[in-house]
Amino acid sequence: MANLESNNLIGTVLYNRYQVQRQLGKRAGRRSLLALDLETQNLVVVKLLTFGNDFEWDDLKLFEREAETLQALSHPAIPNYLNHFELDLPHHKGFALVQTYIDANSLEEQLKAGRTFSEADIKELATSLLEILLYLHGRQPPVIHRDIKPSNILLTNRSGNSVGQVYLVDFGSVQTLAAKEGGTLTVVGTYGYMPPEQFGGRAVPASDLYSLGATLIYLATGRHPADLPQLDLQIEFESIVQLRPDLVRWLKQMTHPSLNRRFGSAQEALHALQHGSAIAPQPGYSTFLARKPADTKVQLTRDDQTLEILVPPPGFSAEVGGTILFAIAWNAFLVVWTGGALQGSLFFALFSLPFWGVGITMILKVLRALVVHTRLQIDRETVSLSYELLGWPFKATRPMNVQNVGKLVHTRRSSRWISTRHGSREVEIKPRIVIWVGTRKYEIGETLTDPELDWLSQELSQWLQLPVVRE
Secondary structure, eight states: OOOTTSSOOTTOEETTTEEEEEEEEEETTEEEEEEEETTTOOEEEEEEEEOSTTOOHHHHHHHHHHHHHHHHOOOTTSOOEEEEEEEEOSSOEEEEEEEEOOOOEEHHHHHHTTOOOOHHHHHHHHHHHHHHHHHHHTSSSOEEOOOOSGGGEEEOOOBTTBOOOEEEOOOTTOEETTSOTTSOOOOOSOTTTSOHHHHTTOOOHHHHHHHHHHHHHHHHHSSOGGGSOEETTEEOOGGGOOOOHHHHHHHHHHTOSSGGGSOSSHHHHHHHHHHSOOOOOOTTEEOOOOOOOTTOOOEEEEOSSEEEEEEOOOOOOHHHHHHHHHHHHHHHHHHHHHHHHHHHOHHHHGGGHHHHHHHHHHHHHHHHHHTEEEEEEEESSEEEEEEEETTEEEEEOOOEEGGGEEEEEEOOOEEEEEEETTEEEEEEEOOOEEEEETTEEEEEOTTSOHHHHHHHHHHHHHHHTOOEEEO
16 A cells, blocks of 8 residues: 555555545645545545654544544535544554545635635635634534635636635634533634634634635735734735725724624624624624614715715704894993994904904804705715804815724713802703714714604714614
């Protein structure tokens, strides 16, 4: 029988049943072979673990765990366990695991062959792989793959509008959560696709989400994740891809180095990908479901490219009426007083300027309440906020890059004490929506009702793919 260290294993029959056709892969102490099952005439994959100079007992533990795991799994996108046996060759001893052969190339091979993946392809692949993870993580105990990467994902040729059938293979690094957390675990995985917690020997279902996210980033950029820049351990890739901002933010959350900021489950990640509305719940985040109030006058329009919110002026109220009367009296008095001062001395008339500032402020407050609209516009590139007087913009903030949106806040109703000439008084601070873009903030909704703020917060959360923080 042929020496196992030789690459020429073609024709070798293992276990008096499996005739080797060619080698599929090799790494220290292990290799994968394509073989013909002489009993069924089907092609199979035979994975070999041999006792050599590079053998480690951890390899045997992982090999046995892979066999046990595959025996317990039954999923059309995962190879089926067929057999296992001891390897007893003249110069090599070890073990063999036999599983079904999938006639498809890996994503790694397809990328090297020049295949590119569109945004729609990436989302379809993500959906298929998340559905596989739903099955694995839903097992009792949950099964964690721990080595999701392009070479372990097989994809058949494109069929019609489909990117192809997706398969997840190579469960040689698999782990179950049967062991108590905090126990000694084997550190396995592939650099660039491993989340930080896996370097410490800890793996949870969200660890597979990180590896999947890194794989998808590789498809989008064509560059190995380890070759991309990082900021605070976060992969920085958005500047070299042409993806929609919501998909970029989804990938950022999939690959967040902190477990608390990553999606907690494949279900959460899948829902967010499909609906653009699910955000992984975090402490202090709101997860409400609000509808548009029937009587609101706020106008919200959105399509695939733009979200725009137009907040009308609050209109006349008793408070506005009181301000109008006081403004009329105040400014009338100033006209008379300033006119008299000008007859005597221009210098004396200058003392009226601060009082005119107060009068103008009151006029602007009345105009804002009666005729000024607030317009918030977010497209795939920028965020902008402007104020319009009778349809004409008179004040606008500088547009900011939407990629820099870091936080969406729905403030709570509160109050604070301020000092005045006559003592202290309590002032109510009305709730509003605040969008933080870098160090700049955009505020809307001070005059809106709580149901309107809840509705708008939810719409912005869905569009920006950010959780709503209540502060």
